[in-house]
Amino acid sequence: MADEVKLFGMWASPYSLRVELALKLKGIPYEYIEEDLSNKSSLLLKYNPVHQKIPVLVHNGKPVAESSVILEYIDEIWRDNPVLPQDPYDRAMARFWAKFIDEKIQPTARNANLAEEKEREQAVEECCQQLKMLENELQGKPFFGGDTMGYLDIAALVIAFWFEVVREVVGLDLITEERFPILCKWIGKLQDIDVINECRPPKEKHVNYVRARYEAAKAAASN
Amino acid sequence: MVEVEIAKSMAEEVKLFKTWSTPFGLRVVWALKLKGIPYEAIDEDLSNKSALLLQYNPVYKKVPVLVHNGKPISESLVILEYIDETWKQNPLLPQDPLEKARERFWAKFNDEKLLQSIWGVFAKEGKEREEAMAASMENLKFVEEELKGKKFFGGEKIGLADITFGWLANLICVFEEVTGLKMIDERFPLLLAWIQEFSQHPIIKDAGPPHDKLVIKYQALYEKFHPAK
Numbered sequence: 001m002a003d004e005v006k007l008f009g010m011w012a013s014p015y016s017l018r019v020e021l022a023l024k025l026k027g028i029p030y031e032y033i034e035e036d037l038s039n040k041s042s043l044l045l046k047y048n049p050v051h052q053k054i055p056v057l058v059h060n061g062k063p064v065a066e067s068s069v070i071l072e073y074i075d076e077i078w079r080d081n082p083v084l085p086q087d088p089y090d091r092a093m094a095r096f097w098a099k100f101i102d103e104k105i106q107p108t109a110r111n112a113n114l115a116e117e118k119e120r121e122q123a124v125e126e127c128c129q130q131l132k133m134l135e136n137e138l139q140g141k142p143f144f145g146g147d148t149m150g151y152l153d154i155a156a157l158v159i160a161f162w163f164e165v166v167r168e169v170v171g172l173d174l175i176t177e178e179r180f181p182i183l184c185k186w187i188g189k190l191q192d193i194d195v196i197n198e199c200r201p202p203k204e205k206h207v208n209y210v211r212a213r214y215e216a217a218k219a220a221a222s223n
Numbered sequence: 224m225v226e227v228e229i230a231k232s233m234a235e236e237v238k239l240f241k242t243w244s245t246p247f248g249l250r251v252v253w254a255l256k257l258k259g260i261p262y263e264a265i266d267e268d269l270s271n272k273s274a275l276l277l278q279y280n281p282v283y284k285k286v287p288v289l290v291h292n293g294k295p296i297s298e299s300l301v302i303l304e305y306i307d308e309t310w311k312q313n314p315l316l317p318q319d320p321l322e323k324a325r326e327r328f329w330a331k332f333n334d335e336k337l338l339q340s341i342w343g344v345f346a347k348e349g350k351e352r353e354e355a356m357a358a359s360m361e362n363l364k365f366v367e368e369e370l371k372g373k374k375f376f377g378g379e380k381i382g383l384a385d386i387t388f389g390w391l392a393n394l395i396c397v398f399e400e401v402t403g404l405k406m407i408d409e410r411f412p413l414l415l416a417w418i419q420e421f422s423q424h425p426i427i428k429d430a431g432p433p434h435d436k437l438v439i440k441y442q443a444l445y446e447k448f449h450p451a452k
Contacts, residue, residue: 050332050365059321062321064321064324064328065328066327066328066331068327068331069324069327069328069331070324072323072324072327073320073321073323073324076320076323077320088305088308088309089291089294089296089305091304091305091308092296092301092302092304092305095298095301095304096296096297096298096301099298099301100282133282
């Protein structure tokens, strides 16, 4: 019986991209279902009743939710081209830094982007400190995963592409060549990878989308 | 094979930086004990962190930190997975990838949803507290549902999810005593039964900090959050 793999995702979500990229890197055929988050499908609600969010992977009818959980699942079922390293300590480090991106870098970046004039400098500084710690993990390697992309590269794509879009909308350049030469070099490499370009959000559409959300967030914050 | 594993671990150096009361550190204690791994516990004073802790966890400067043969790992769930992958006896995670995913999902749910909502009830006031209570009830319902037909979240044996939810077994009663609010009541019979089973497990039973000491600590914290007017 052939494997049936479906991915419920959303074109502008970095979490959705993580799963898509992992599937593509491993050459796993899948059906992609685009969700309208303002009008969630009954299937999505059935497959992820707890969070009612994307991404959800449905493998032979069985759902798996939460992008980090899905990535580990994918790696365990389809063992070619592993996304996580083999060594337990290296795996721990990959998991640690992926968590750090979601729990530290993303929120501090959001704060920096939404900050009022007088708080902006400190908010930017805080975000840059976190980014520096992450950049140190790239020392002497083309990718976080070593010679090829791995789990942490996949998790860090949000920094590569979403930050660039937000910069266009907000005007705040967090990842400058001057401050983060190694991160910038890594981002440059990603731009040339076909599988990434196949699934990353289309630039202009993405900028418009983020601009609309940013305006809404600013309006809400000032109320 | 188990003897070889234990002999191997005897030659290894395992240190755990924690505090006497941290539920996150206690998770790691439970995991080490379940697997019979000898370790040295170092209880930190968080108001005066040791140079070693800061060296081993420069990113967060928090406990717990596991140091295995000189190499540090922090973040309790990351530590638990490391322990399970390094010492294979008494696995915390099942073999089947879908079941593994389920355990990881619920561990995340505890840390990102349940814990936050219950902490909100403890720490917040007024409308924020009401909202936290409503969220906590919703979250507890999901957890109760997950226990249907099972003795532990891991099935017949304690696993990663049980260890992650384990703080409910020794801290909820403390919260309820300090706040005067009942959170896990007869609406959650499966959770209540699980708390009994989990607390009575030989490894879990005497491993945690004393109840009375926890009450004193959380009472003081509660008073800070809710100063008498």
